[in-house]
Amino acid sequence: MTLTAVIFTLFALLGLWGALVVLFAKRPVYNALGLLLNFVSLAAIYIMLNAPFLGVIQIIVYSGAIVVFFLFVIMILNLRDPLSDMDLSFKGLVAFVLMISLLSLLGVYLYVIKLPAWKLGPEGSPGKLGELLLRDYLIPFELASILLLVAIVIAVVLGKKGEEQ
Amino acid sequence: MIQYFLPEITILAGILVVLILEIVLGRKGFLATLVSLLFLLVAGFFALRDLSLISPDYYKGLGAFINEHQNLVYIIKSLRLGVVERFMDTIMIVGTIYFVLLSYDYFRSRASGDYQFLTLSALLGGMLLIKSNNWPTLLLSLEILSFSLYALVAFRKDLFSYEAAGKYFFLGALSTAFLTMGIAFLYLAYGTIDFGTTFQRIYTLAQAGFPREVIILSSIALAFIIVGFGFKLSAVPFHFWTPDVFEGAPTPTAGFVSTVSKTAAIGLVFAIFQGLLVNYPALWKGLILWLSVITMLVGNIAALRENSVKKLLAFSTIANAGYVLAVVYAGGLEAVKAAIVFMLVYTITTFGAFAVLQITSEGNTHIENLRGLFQRKPDLAFALAALMVSLAGIPPFAGFFAKFFLAFSMVQMNHPLLAIWLFFNGAISAYYYLRVVYYAFQRDDSEKELPSSRIPYAVAVVSAVLVLLMGLFPDAYTSFVDKVFGAFFGL
Incomplete structure (x- = not known):
């Protein structure tokens, strides 16, 4: 190792x-x-x-x-x-077992297969990342700022007390 | 190059103007509504102008511009422009105009600028979503749309509204998590996050035969992605949130979720699956087929026993998503045209129905509540009847032609059984749509007064007249769609 x-x-x-x-x-x-x-x-x-x-x-x-x-x-x-004990119902147990088996299936698959050898992006230095964000992915970068603006407005709107109540 | 993105820029400007007005002038609900209507109309004008100008050479100017300014080439890499996207934009703008009108009446004195801000940002998210050309753009615009919708659902600020928004938020966040997981696996399989490169690599691999590891990875990816999109489309079995959210949401918002956000989801599914599935193992095409077949049936069957008109419209939304999903499976240019006509007619009809619902059932959406509508407001009852009959797909209303075009495109692509299944489901749906009409024409002896609200009244009547006219003269708009498509593809 x-x-x-x-x-x-x-x-x-x-x-x-x-x-x-x-x-x-x-x-x-x-x-x-x-x-x-x-x-x-x-x-x-x-x-x-x-x-x-x-x-x-x-x-x-x-x-x-x-x-x-x-x-x-x-x-x-x-x-x-302390939070109350999680009550494991039959449904919860079935869901848990299914989830574990799905995850282990995924894990085994990913372990067994050879990953395709695509040439991936450049290494993650700040300079390269900035170049990617501000040039290749400029639109998503600006969209992120719109998303943040929307999130701020939502926080203010929902946090404000309604006058009628 | 700015002239190619005028509708989006108008909406973005509208978002900022509405927000700044709210900050500077304080809460002026009427003014904010007027301003956002103005921006919507301007954006709609630009979108229509774009469509009428389109020719095979239309985007050549953009290409020349990009060749001159190589440093700007990346802007266009994230957003795809085309005629289908513009049509979907126009439909979403029409839906949002309906929404602004109805919600001004719904909230009255509580109308405010931040509401208009959220409306326009939801629209912007939808418009960018269907144009996104790589996964980051797609995820971010999807989240802009979804976040705005969560807040619009919660906007009534009472317990029901919060409950609906909470359910919508948790399930929506979960579905986005699934989608992101799927994208990660797709990246692992094809090594890129751009749609164009992904489709190219799929095409190249399909020629040589897919390696086993790529098939496994992309199967896992598509399973996750279909879960994510299935939620947004409210396809069965990911539909459970729809009736609950509709029941708790303000009536106009329920209309918005069932039309504008569905149009965006349909546009997106068209863009992705036409590219992803063209050269793909048949298994995944079959999955889309079964998803649509089951969605139609379950939506219609569940609506049969539903007594709340709002939930009934929710199940009708699910069934209609199934119809369009079937057309995605069938594929072909005719299918895209049919889906555009269908979504336009569906938006007008559904919002008209929600307008009637807003007048008749304030706080109580039980179907019994419609009793006596004919006695009190005969014209409204006739409008409701026209809208419901159109949704059921009975001639001479527009809904019939919309469904007919869907079925016709399926037959053209050699899927006659799917067309028969579509009409079979239409026949089931006629029962519950006509049941609503039946209740509206029943006598009622109680002394109940309907609230006098002019805006939803006008909206309902205008939609009913539109649906009738569009049914009588389908050539008027289908020839426009044909003309634009012909001009764009140089047919």
Whole structure:
């Protein structure tokens, strides 16, 4: 096993652990921290995949901003009580088994087959990424700003109290 | 090059103007409505002008411009221009004009600029969605459309409205997640996120025979993508949200979801699956076929026992999505033309029906509530009857011709059984559409007053007259569609 494989396995397992904590931990704070663990290990994997900029952005935006926002919400709402036990009904169990088998099928397929060798995009340095975003994908880049504007207006509209109530 | 994108630019300008007016002048509902109507009319004018100017050489000017300005070539790479997209734009603009008129009456004193902002941004999202030429553009414009719709559904700000918006939001976010997953697998299979390159590679691979790994990867991808699109189209079995969302949403918004957002989804499915499926293993074409066949049947059967008129219209939306999906499967130029005519007629008819619903059933959409409509407002009852008969596809109304064109294009592409199935489903649907008419013409002895709302009244009557006229003179608009298509493809 090469060093890369060892590091990858380490972070993959850490990320998986984080995801499981998000799903199964009983206290909301632990859920949020599990999410943090997941995001950070994903960032490490991005960096290993030769996309350092994406990795840094992942840490700044997801771990830095979003998880902190979740923690604030948990703090302000004072969610201290543990969540009630998940009741696994028969339907839920069937869905769970189906999902696991679908995922493992996908995993086995992807492991067995040889991935097609297309020449993929340039490496993920900030310069190359900026060039892509501001030249090749200028329209989607501008659309993202419209999407953010729409989202801000929606937040204001729905957050405002209706006068009639 | 700006002259090729005038409708989109007009709508974008409208979004900003409405927002700035709201900020500077405070809440002026009437003014905002007027301004957004003005921008919609201008955009509609530009779209029609574009269509009437189209010739095989029309986009050559754009090509020459791009050759001169190589640095701008990327702008055109993200957006595709063509005659089908322009027709879909025009239909969506017509639907949005209906929506603005109806919602001004619905919200009255609560009308505001931010509502108009969301309306126009939904339209812009739809217009860009059908033109998107790579996956990032598609995802972002889809989200602009969907986000605006979630907010428009929640806009009444009561418990029902929030519940509907919540359901719509969670299922919509889930379907977008599926779509994104599918896109990731497609990227893995073909190594590009541009549609043009993807189609090229599919074509090249189809000549040489697909390698096994590409078949596996793209099958997984298409399964995910079909789940994502099936939700937006409300195709069975991804349709469960539709009746719930319609029931809780404000009446005009339900109309918007069932017409404008469906038109956008249909345009998108046409663009993607015509390219993706042309050279594809038959399995996936068969999947589209079965999706459409089941969607028609389930939508119509579920509507038979439905007692809420709004939910009934939701199931009718599902069934109609099935009809157009069948035409996507059949393929061919005639199919595209038929789908355009169908969506235009469907938009006018459905919004007319929602206008009647807005007058008759404020807060109570039960079918019993329609009783006595003929006694109180005979002209409205006749308008409702005309619209419902048109939806059922009975001549001489426009709905008949729209369905006839669909069936005709299917027969032309050698799918006669599909055409028979379409008319069989039309026969089932006649029962529940005519049931609505039956209730409207029943006597009712209670002392109930209908609210006097001029705008939906005028909208309903005008739509009914339009549907009748379009049914009597189908040549008037089909010849225009034929002419534009002929000019564009140089036939």
